[in-house]
Amino acid sequence: MKILVLNAGSSTQKNYLYELEKGPLNEMSPPLWSGKIDWSRQEGMAEIEVKSGNQKLAETRPSESREKAIASLLETLWQGKTQAIADPSEIDVVGHRIVHGGEKYREATLITPEVKSAIAHLAKLAPAHNSANLQGIEAVEKILPNVPQIAVFDTAFHADLPLETVVYPLPYEWYQQGIRRYGFHGISYQYATQRTADLLGKPLESLRMIVCHLGNGCSLAAIKNGKSVETTMGFTPLEGLMMGTRSGSIDPGILIHQMRSQQFTVDELDSILNRESGLKGVSGVSSDMRDIHTAIEEGNERAKLAFDMYVHRLRLQIGAMLPILGGLDVLVFTGGVGENQSSVRSGACEGFEFLKLHLDPHKNQNSPTDADIATIESQVRVFVIQAQEDWAIARECWHSLTKNQSYTQSSF
Numbered sequence: 001m002k003i004l005v006l007n008a009g010s011s012t013q014k015n016y017l018y019e020l021e022k023g024p025l026n027e028m029s030p031p032l033w034s035g036k037i038d039w040s041r042q043e044g045m046a047e048i049e050v051k052s053g054n055q056k057l058a059e060t061r062p063s064e065s066r067e068k069a070i071a072s073l074l075e076t077l078w079q080g081k082t083q084a085i086a087d088p089s090e091i092d093v094v095g096h097r098i099v100h101g102g103e104k105y106r107e108a109t110l111i112t113p114e115v116k117s118a119i120a121h122l123a124k125l126a127p128a129h130n131s132a133n134l135q136g137i138e139a140v141e142k143i144l145p146n147v148p149q150i151a152v153f154d155t156a157f158h159a160d161l162p163l164e165t166v167v168y169p170l171p172y173e174w175y176q177q178g179i180r181r182y183g184f185h186g187i188s189y190q191y192a193t194q195r196t197a198d199l200l201g202k203p204l205e206s207l208r209m210i211v212c213h214l215g216n217g218c219s220l221a222a223i224k225n226g227k228s229v230e231t232t233m234g235f236t237p238l239e240g241l242m243m244g245t246r247s248g249s250i251d252p253g254i255l256i257h258q259m260r261s262q263q264f265t266v267d268e269l270d271s272i273l274n275r276e277s278g279l280k281g282v283s284g285v286s287s288d289m290r291d292i293h294t295a296i297e298e299g300n301e302r303a304k305l306a307f308d309m310y311v312h313r314l315r316l317q318i319g320a321m322l323p324i325l326g327g328l329d330v331l332v333f334t335g336g337v338g339e340n341q342s343s344v345r346s347g348a349c350e351g352f353e354f355l356k357l358h359l360d361p362h363k364n365q366n367s368p369t370d371a372d373i374a375t376i377e378s379q380v381r382v383f384v385i386q387a388q389e390d391w392a393i394a395r396e397c398w399h400s401l402t403k404n405q406s407y408t409q410s411s412f
């Protein structure tokens with residue numbers, strides 16, 4: 001079965017083609033083809049990178065609409081030096097990461113006009129994500145009109161969060177209107193928790209885990225019996241940790257004050273909190289941890305402050321999860337920052353020695369992939385797991401199509 005996966009991020013579009021013959025294993029099988037567009041590195045420009053076998057294509061082009069960019073990227077799958085298939089008709093199914101599934105979507109779902117309008121409706125709550133997800137679905141509809149498309153939701157992993165976590169201390173009627181905590185990055189959490197348990201050789205259900213997903217968007221989740229019991233993102237992907245360009249949690253009184261005294265409009269505040277805050281807003285340098293690191297080495301004090309705040313807030317939230325879990329067996333770091341920035345990991349672990357959590361500095365420094373970086377004596381294991389949201393989506397597609405053959409046939 002050939003499965004195309006589209007993962008639309010706020011400023012990136014990552015696409016992969018996987019081939020699964022005997023069904024998915026827990027360990028990732030490398031994709032036949034991958035194509036990435038990154039709009040975050042240069043203003044008005046799109047950096048494109050396509051890989052297939054040992055062929056590689058890299059170029060920078062002026063930005064165009066996401067739909068057009070996806071269409072031309074997908075052509076490299078069946079044309080030119082990165083060609084991986086003879087014809088688009090070889091693709092059996094397309095899986096999409098959909099960030100916000102609201103209350104209704106608790107598992108992978110075949111995309112129908114009704115599902116599309118629900119995704120569009122939820123774009124109000126995750127504007128940087130759901131509308132990009134929808135553009136991906138529509139781009140594929142034009143190129144592969146007869147191929148089933150499956151939505152895999154980031155919110156689904158948190159579907160059973162307890163009520164005291166879900167409800168905000170606001171008028172109860174607001175909760176009844178749908179203003180509640182949902183949690184995100186669930187596809188990443190599901191993969192990282194199972195992968196860690198497999199590497200440890202222990203049942204997932206026996207482990208108390210905290211997983212820190214640190215990419216452009218950052219959140220962490222407490223996982224007990226294999227289920228999410230608390231997480232830092234809430235109604236939207238803006239709550240919680242400090243991120244690349246998002247503020248994370250702040251005093252809501254600041255917004256009221258700024259609206260009143262500085263007359264900011266709602267759209268201006270939305271843009272400031274989502275795109276001009278976090279590492280970028282504080283440092284004035286960049287949202288990218290690599291640039292922050294370089295600026296710190298050059299003596300930039302605001303970059304240092306941004307880094308220190310990022311780590312401080314991360315530690316606070318790790319600490320907040322401890323009583324929820326009643327202790328900790330494994331701490332996991334994943335996502336672009338979690339996988340690559342050893343100083344974030346060591347900073348986050350500082351102060352948790354009282355748990356007998358001890359990082360091995362040498363192992364940590366080498367930024368390993370899918371490895372334990374705690375000392376042998378440490379009573380808490382610490383893992384770095386490469387985020388594999390796309391592989392997890394491919395697995396979900398395979399399960400959806402094979403668990404119910406009539407569903408598969410009727411939808412072709």
Ligand SMILES: Nc1ncnc2c1ncn2[C@@H]1O[C@H](COP(=O)(O)OP(=O)(O)O)[C@@H](O)[C@H]1O
Nearest residue numbers: 009012215216217288289290335336337340341
């Ligand atoms: N080698 C690296 N060292 C430090 N940080 C990195 C490195 N590579 C990527 N990052 C960080 O990871 C972020 C992207 O993470 P990623 O998980 O790919 O994001 P997303 O999936 O949300 O687009 C970058 O913005 C950067 O801050």
Ligand SMILES: CC(=O)OP(=O)(O)O
Nearest residue numbers: 009184215216217237
């Ligand atoms: C939900 C979310 O924040 O996603 P990302 O990290 O891809 O921006």
Ligand SMILES: [Mg+2]
Nearest residue numbers: 009215216217
């Ligand atoms: Mg991501």
